[in-house]
Amino acid sequence: MSKTIMTVDDSASVRQMVSLTLKDAGYTVIEARDGRDALAKLSGPVGMIVTDLNMPGMGGIELIRTVRAMPQYRFTPIVMLTTESQASAKEEGKAAGATGWIVKPFKPDQLLAVAKKLLR
Amino acid sequence: MFREEMHRQAFKEEALELLGELEISLLELEADPANDDVINRVFRAMHTIKGSGAMFGFEDIASFTHEVETIFDLARTGRIAVTRELLSLTLLARDHILAMVEGTDSDTRAEEVIKGLKALNPKSVSPETTPTREPLTCALNPDLCTWRIRFAPPKNVFMSGTNPASLLEELCEMGEHHVIMHVKDIPSLPRLNPEKCLVWWDVILTTSKSEDEIRDVFIFVEEDSDLTIQMVGSCQNIDEESYKLIGQILVEKNDITKDALERILLERKPIGQLLSEAGLVSASQVEAALAEQQEVKRLKQSAGAEPQTSSIRVPAQKLDYLVDLVGELVTAQARLTQFASEQSDARLHGISEEIERLSDELRDNTLGIRMLPIGTTFTRFKRLVRDLSQELGKRIALETRGEDTELDKTVIERLNDPLVHLLRNSIDHGIESPEERLAKGKKPEGRIQLSAEHFGGEVLIRIIDDGAGIDPERIRAKAVEKGIIASDALISDKDALMLIFAPGFSTAEKVTSVSGRGVGMDVVKRNIDALRGRVSLESAPGQGTTISVRIPLTLAIIDGLQIQVEDSYFIMPLSAVEECVELIRKDSGRADLINLRGQMVPYVSLRAGFDIPGQAPEIEQVVVCNSQGRRVGIVVDRVIGEHQTVIKSLGKVYQDVRGISGATIKGDGSMALILDIAALVS
Numbered sequence: 010m011s012k013t014i015m016t017v018d019d020s021a022s023v024r025q026m027v028s029l030t031l032k033d034a035g036y037t038v039i040e041a042r043d044g045r046d047a048l049a050k051l052s053g054p055v056g057m058i059v060t061d062l063n064m065p066g067m068g069g070i071e072l073i074r075t076v077r078a079m080p081q082y083r084f085t086p087i088v089m090l091t092t093e094s095q096a097s098a099k100e101e102g103k104a105a106g107a108t109g110w111i112v113k114p115f116k117p118d119q120l121l122a123v124a125k126k127l128l129r
Numbered sequence: 130m131f132r133e134e135m136h137r138q139a140f141k142e143e144a145l146e147l148l149g150e151l152e153i154s155l156l157e158l159e160a161d162p163a164n165d166d167v168i169n170r171v172f173r174a175m176h177t178i179k180g181s182g183a184m185f186g187f188e189d190i191a192s193f194t195h196e197v198e199t200i201f202d203l204a205r206t207g208r209i210a211v212t213r214e215l216l217s218l219t220l221l222a223r224d225h226i227l228a229m230v231e232g233t234d235s236d237t238r239a240e241e242v243i244k245g246l247k248a249l250n251p252k253s254v255s256p257e258t259t260p261t262r263e264p265l266t267c268a269l270n271p272d273l274c275t276w277r278i279r280f281a282p283p284k285n286v287f288m289s290g291t292n293p294a295s296l297l298e299e300l301c302e303m304g305e306h307h308v309i310m311h312v313k314d315i316p317s318l319p320r321l322n323p324e325k326c327l328v329w330w331d332v333i334l335t336t337s338k339s340e341d342e343i344r345d346v347f348i349f350v351e352e353d354s355d356l357t358i359q360m361v362g363s364c365q366n367i368d369e370e371s372y373k374l375i376g377q378i379l380v381e382k383n384d385i386t387k388d389a390l391e392r393i394l395l396e397r398k399p400i401g402q403l404l405s406e407a408g409l410v411s412a413s414q415v416e417a418a419l420a421e422q423q424e425v426k427r428l429k430q431s432a433g434a435e436p437q438t439s440s441i442r443v444p445a446q447k448l449d450y451l452v453d454l455v456g457e458l459v460t461a462q463a464r465l466t467q468f469a470s471e472q473s474d475a476r477l478h479g480i481s482e483e484i485e486r487l488s489d490e491l492r493d494n495t496l497g498i499r500m501l502p503i504g505t506t507f508t509r510f511k512r513l514v515r516d517l518s519q520e521l522g523k524r525i526a527l528e529t530r531g532e533d534t535e536l537d538k539t540v541i542e543r544l545n546d547p548l549v550h551l552l553r554n555s556i557d558h559g560i561e562s563p564e565e566r567l568a569k570g571k572k573p574e575g576r577i578q579l580s581a582e583h584f585g586g587e588v589l590i591r592i593i594d595d596g597a598g599i600d601p602e603r604i605r606a607k608a609v610e611k612g613i614i615a616s617d618a619l620i621s622d623k624d625a626l627m628l629i630f631a632p633g634f635s636t637a638e639k640v641t642s643v644s645g646r647g648v649g650m651d652v653v654k655r656n657i658d659a660l661r662g663r664v665s666l667e668s669a670p671g672q673g674t675t676i677s678v679r680i681p682l683t684l685a686i687i688d689g690l691q692i693q694v695e696d697s698y699f700i701m702p703l704s705a706v707e708e709c710v711e712l713i714r715k716d717s718g719r720a721d722l723i724n725l726r727g728q729m730v731p732y733v734s735l736r737a738g739f740d741i742p743g744q745a746p747e748i749e750q751v752v753v754c755n756s757q758g759r760r761v762g763i764v765v766d767r768v769i770g771e772h773q774t775v776i777k778s779l780g781k782v783y784q785d786v787r788g789i790s791g792a793t794i795k796g797d798g799s800m801a802l803i804l805d806i807a808a809l810v811s
Contacts, residue, residue: 019173019177020143020177020180020181021139021143022136022139022140022142022143022181022184022185023180023181023184025135025136025139026136026139026184026185029132029136061180063173063176063177064173065170065173077288077290083287083288083290084287084288084290084292085290086290086291086292087290090180092176092179092180103289103352103353106288106289106290107289107290108289108290108291108349109291109348109349110349113180113183113184114180114183114184114191115184126295126299126346127290127291127292127295129292129295129298129299
């Protein structure tokens with residue numbers, strides 16, 4: 010399976026953290042700053058998508074739903090980044106087709122564990 | 130750790146940006162409290178600060194922002210109204226977050242803000258912090274135990290991107306294992322839907338891991354799956370017989386696992402059909418999803434046509450250093466040009482010209498990088514006007530124009546204080562109270578217009594208010610009282626107005642917290658002078674006041690015209706120079722005027738102005754300059770030519786010398802003074 014991971018977040022600092030962590034672990038990383046940007050950059054083999062939920066333009070839920078509807082990525086693992094206060098958003102995300110979630114704040118190791126779990 | 134520090138720095142930069150946006154949104158919201166888009170933007174900015182803050186170790190920021198966010202969430206969902214009070218508190222909270230980011234916060238302020246915000250909450254609900262966070266680390270259980278794990282994923286498990294096979298693989302890595310797959314639900318091949326997971330598994334696992342760790346393997350699917358984890362014994366007491374029996378079955382069924390999976394991956398169906406078949410969605414919902422998909426595709430195409438803007442962040446000091454280097458380069462290049470012109474070597478000329486062209490471009494580009502739109506400063510003023518007018522009980526609308534006018538970064542920074550002071554003055558002294566305005570037949574709401582525009586090599590910033598205006602008589606009386614002018618001095622109204630910039634002048638009857646902070650308008654003028662700018666003032670009593678500030682685009686390097694008087698060299702800013710003509714003094718008794726194509730232009734002699742000894746040559750040159758809308762000639766001995774002028778300041782001792790704004794180093798290493806045309810002719 011492809012070792013390319015796309016990270017979608019409107020926060021540049023989170024993007025940087027996710028991206029550097031994954032790159033250090035040997036993954037190829039594509040960065041996108043919101044759902045629309047992600048869709049524009051989504052082509053070719055992507056092994057996993059890590060997306061924030063609350064973003065301007067196109068949010069995470071809509072992104073997940075849209076990606077799931079694309080034949081090429083219907084089985085691609087999608088991990089959403091949520092905060093504790095977003096319990097309902099987690100449900101919504103799962104309904105939209107998210108594979109898993111990481112609760113913010115998280116440590117780089119947690120991210121790597123999830124990447125390793127879903128990207129075998 | 131270095132990397133961690135880097136993340137924290139990135140967060141700080143981002144937070145500052147977000148806080149800026151937050152402020153703009155809040156102010157927008159004040160004007161239009163029902164705008165859901167803006168409310169959402171406010172919420173999102175706080176949410177991002179909270180989320181990223183916690184991630185990079187700023188727990189205090191995260192928890193404080195969380196409190197604010199909680200209240201704003203109520204506003205977002207319409208449970209409380211967006212009131213002025215809420216906005217004021219949120220603005221305060223925003224300031225506090227800023228202080229926390231910068232590390233200059235105080236706890237008392239935080240408590241105040243939170244108390245105020247909580248008071249707004251009708252039910253004072255406890256924040257929803259039910260920890261839904263599953264523990265990822267568990268105590269190690271060193272004893273080997275055997276577990277029976279039954280895992281039946283939902284039929285649509287593939288649709289969430291989960292691969293049950295990889296979960297099983299992960300599970301199997303934990304220790305000695307046997308996997309049994311149950312395939313009885315798989316129909317005959319023609320009726321098989323390969324995108325549904327129709328199988329379920331039993332796993333017998335012997336591991337040292339705890340139950341929680343095993344459960345964590347299924348963390349993402351646990352809720353929707355049928356998952357039971359039972360301990361069937363520690364490693365010593367496994368029922369040997371049944372163990373063997375199960376093992377045999379496993380060997381048989383393992384092959385089927387492979388087959389089934391391969392078949393599953395072979396066939397494909399439209400997802401809509403699949404979902405409706407699964408009974409998850411109705412046909413109409415599928416239709417909607419398809420429409421959405423097409424919409425997104427269309428958007429994607431149009432997004433592709435948009436120009437991609439990408440930028441990088443660079444610390445400002447690096448840019449400053451770059452500009453310094455370019456300055457040195459320009460100086461060195463000038464020396465090369467001079468040297469080349471003295472040699473009769475065509476190749477050297479060629480190289481020198483090439484270097485000159487390159488360094489010109491490099492200079493323009495480098496200075497261009499430092500150009501910033503002035504808009505960021507203007508937004509800060511919106512807040513200032515809002516806060517001050519509230520404090521003074523006035524109603525003032527601030528209009529800004531020309532936010533995208535670009536100015537050198539340093540200039541913008543140094544322009545901030547003078548502009549703040551000028552604005553304060555307009556709010557405090559200019560705009561009247563609503564009652565007073567109504568009595569004068571004006572609209573109760575005062576208006577201040579802040580505009581910026583390019584004006585030749587300068588930027589013109591204007592602060593226009595429609596307030597009471599300034600009465601020249603009052604200024605005169607005040608100036609006499611303060612001993613700034615003699616009681617019988619005859620000065621024009623225009624000059625009288627400029628007296629408010631004189632040191633020691635303040636017309637406010639009482640010192641308010643707004644205008645009377647110990648700095649007078651004279652400091653404003655000095656600050657602007659230091660930027661080689663000029664300030665002027667026009668006022669119509671009863672109608673309002675216009676303050677104009679003219680600022681050169683950049684401080685570092687200018688195009689200059691080099692001139693000579695005796696053996697002294699001077700530079701004039703080329704942007705001020707219109708033309709050069711010869712001056713032949715036929716009759717020196719006449720007034721200092723030259724006839725320039727029918728127009729009379731006054732001139733001053735630099736030699737006389739600076740008391741330079743020596744005899745003026747027969748034929749002198751007049752450099753005709755445009756200064757503050759007037760044409761003035763400056764008489765010099767010789768005009769040498771254009772000069773790339775890297776401005777060096779003269780230092781504190783010489784900063785009050787009139788007529789000189791700085792110095793520069795010429796091509797041969799000697800020095801030339803830069804003339805301040807405006808000061809020379811006034």
